[in-house]
Amino acid sequence: MSSASATAGATPSISVQELESVVVRFAGDSGDGMQLAGTQLTNTSALGGNDVATFPDYPAEIRAPLGTLAGVSGFQVRFASRDILTPGDQVDTLVAMNPAALKSNIGDLKTGGILITDSDAFDSKGLKLAHYAHNPLEDNAVVSSFQHLNAPITRLTREAVADSGIGRKLAARCRNFFAMGLVYWIYERDLEPTVRFIERRFGKDQAVAEADTLALKAGWNFAETSEIPRRHYRVPPAPLAAGRYRNLTGNQALAYGLISAAHRCGKQLFYGSYPITPASDILHELSAHKEFGVMTFQAEDEIAAMTSVIGAAYGGAMAVTASAGPGISLKLEAMGLAVMLELPLLVLNIQRGGPSTGLPTKPEQADLLQALFGRSGEAPLPVLAAASPADCFEIVQEAWQLAVRFMTPVMVLSDAFVASGAEPWRIPSADDLPPIDIEHPTAAEAKGGFQPYQRNQLLARPWALPGTAGLMHRIGGLEKQVDTGNVNYSPDNHAAMTELRANKIAGIAGHIPAQTLQGDPQGELLVVSWGGTYGATAEAVRHCVRAGAKVALCHLRHLNPLPANLAGILARFPQILVPELNNGQLQRLLRDRFLVEAHGLHKVQGRPFSSREIAVRIHALLSGRTSS
């Protein structure tokens, strides 16, 4: 399978070392093609049987001034021979295409790791843009602790692609492929999938396709003949469950999950949204699948996106909108209307760093309390949070089931990390997907006098659709009379309706799976996490358990209502730790709801947790060294 097998034998001095897990980060300018390089390494590794996890980290600016720190774009890939949950804490190989990329990434490269730099980019202009007074590559203090491969990548790429006939400027833009070739050699990656990709993506322009392929192979050949490194690293396939796999990002998974749910329940999917980072890719993905009857609507603003979805839900569609924090803020009033109308629809929040425009491309989990309490009045709705990219596929289907069963808008929280990160996804058989049954009252049921707010045992009201004779009814944002739905301002009625709306949502706790634990159920410390921090938290807990610590993980998928057995679980553990990418929102909630002392671990740097950060905190708490 690996191209390396053909070449490795030719150079006897090259040794091979087997590794369980490797982290590679490509870092360069926004226009350097680092996202492409990372994606290709990911796909190639997955095709080779590794488990993979990725962390694309790019700036909000499309093309910040060339060579500046603001314009540095990175893509981290981890591939492993075992089941992994995160893209890794520390980097084994860092590719830094310019001084700015070196400066902002060198801190994450592990001692003894491989540093690959393009010496051509470290000229006086590049150094100045990165605010380096001296060339760091000549500074022992900077590079001596790494295996440093400093190659004139720009020049070598230009030479390699000279025969393709593309111009000098375009030639230099192939240098990401040269860098990929280097990395592929070091880790025995197969060149073929990338060559196929080049053909697919750039095949229309043969000169470009040829140049990219030449650069890729030149990088490979250069690595083979250069002094550093003198070693291949081999990461054998991971023991994943049998089946057919593909890589999937969180946003793709959301889109696929939505299409699947609509398909399973026989509804048209209506997706109304306004472009916003990092949610826009859901709109892009869905708008490309009109063969499934998906109707996408790019609204004039966030409010229109939300209200168009309410209109579509009233008409009987599977109506969905998505946004990120600032956009959700704009939708909140209309979400209040959806709560009042008790219509099924989904609101997805791909959280990013806030407040306001904040960090548009960086992850944070600081919208939990907004999701729970952000609307005016007592306006409860179910809130679920996705744990990983692949989980996004499942969670929107579950959310839709809850929405139609309980006749309520449902919020699903993801974040920038989950949304753009990719992992292998075991492709399900369509027949295995959960069925979703929906009933609409018929004209015949009008006989006894139709009441739009008469409730069933779950306290859900009927979803009567326009076009049904005899069921004509008007709904609106004004308080409604119990059962009839007529406008009613009486004090007792408002209290009764407020209670009904609250009880309906609280009652969902009896219909969701019981909370499960990982690790030591009789442990001394319970780590409670939610959403996209799952990977880092679970890895930290596994690591600590292996090291003999008495710790368990309770990862929450349902934030509202919380699982019915959670109170009992929390009461069992002497200590509780809640790691979150915010200043303690779930921690606050647990303290409030269960009167437990919960420690927090808070991070608001626009970066995900490393599992090490969490493990350090677990050890500290267990050894009684800290409290908060």
Add this chain to the structure above:
Amino acid sequence: MNRAADFKPADFASDQEIRWCPGCGDYSVLAQMKKVLPTLGIAPENTVFISGIGCSSRFPYYLNTYGIHGIHGRAPALATGLKMTRPELSVWVITGDGDGLSIGGNHLIHAIRRNLDINILLFNNQIYGLTKGQYSPTSPPGQISRSTPYGSLDQPLNPLALALGCDAGFVARSVDVWPQHLAEVLKRAHRHRGTAFVEIYQNCNIYNDGVFAWATDRKTRANHVLELQHGKPLIFGEHQDQGIGLDGLQARRIRLDDDHEREALLVHDEHAPDPILALLLARLRHPEFPEMFGVLRDVERPAYEELAVEQIQQAQTTGGPAVLEKLFTGGDTWEVPA
């Protein structure tokens, strides 16, 4: 609809107690709507009224059709989601000068430019009623209101000119107390395929009483009102002796008894492809000119929801059957053996 002939106003009347102030112009509009709906051949269950917030936005409660009383300004967006997914329904948007032009201005202009096949009725009373008497985006400069005790400083919006600026295919104006005229305009709005925008001058007898008296007073209105008819010259006046003529790009009042002036007399063409003449008419304001009532423009272009449905049908024809497995396995896949 075979039952069409059987519909009566009573079929469209809801059992809800009406909560508008006695004497409000909204009663009259509701009465005309109840008369018109049975004549359209559409069953109550296939008719949906969607409104925002304000006095006029209570309208849906008083009709026995489907309906949503939404939130302030958002009715056009609610209607967009419904109409795109249920194109077969007859959808009416009820809004006012505050709801549609102030807080909901953005949704209004985008609904019109997209050209969904919906009817938007904007009740213009030049005042905020439900919030108790503040000036609105159509109040004239100097308007004394509870929020402008020293007079409003705002230049008012011209709703018809705004709609025409969005390339509205159907633009009309009527007034609450002209039953037949209003009924006819509502029917025409319904018949038009695409967004029909209708401004209805409506009297708020509590906060802005008599603001349209110039148009409704039987004794004087002939001099201030011009009822548009397609193909007919723009003539008005108690003695039908005045007209609207064109002088370069300016409209001006002309005397018909002057042969020389008469040559400039404009003839109404509601189907003119270019909206410029309609815009010129929309900008004629009382008291300098008579104001135009009736249909200013009626030009059809494809409805948005039809285009959206067509795009889906095309994708379904060219893309083959929609099979989830095909979606899931797009791109590179690999097999992990058992």
